[in-house]
Amino acid sequence: DTAVSQTPKYLVTQMGNDKSIKCEQNLGHDTMYWYKQDSKKFLKIMFSYNNKELIINETVPNRFSPKSPDKAHLNLHINSLELGDSAVYFCASSPGREQPQHFGDGTRLSIL
């Protein structure tokens, strides 16, 4: 029944590793997003896809690569993890651009 689901909820890994976070929405929405929330709770958009097309790509290192196999899924792959990547990553979706956004529960990424 979960509208926007992210896996895993927690990810603990070592510097230099590669990891992926998956996101799926069952709301029938066209637009999906990735956000990063830092330790001070500041939320910043990273990417947005509309119908599988990348429409927002903020200043994010190329180690971060989003992939949208279909409009219900948006995954985030991170290469060569660094200490500064430790944060909570949120996936969100909306019916279309400039519409109300619904968030997943977040993935807490900790880099050792």
Place this chain on the structure above:
Amino acid sequence: GIQVEQSPPDLILQEGANSTLRCNFSDSVNNLQWFHQNPWGQLINLFYIPSGTKQNGRLSATTVATERYSLLYISSSQTTDSGVYFCAVSDYKLSFGAGTTVTVRA
């Protein structure tokens, strides 16, 4: 980009009290949304309110787009209202304020 300022940064309330949170933004926006992040970290969309007034139970919000501000009212606060309230505005992307941390004491 658009600047979003929220005030106050922190608010401590006694259960049953009313309060007002403010969000100022620096430019014209396409939409404005209020979110509540509960103590478990979940982000809940409270209002989508580019202009006008909306009510949802004990919460209501007003946005005056021409004057570039929005207000969130919490009435008869309950301990479950604790958490961080974020205002977010969009020109082409959603930009979040730093949030107001609300603590409601029993």
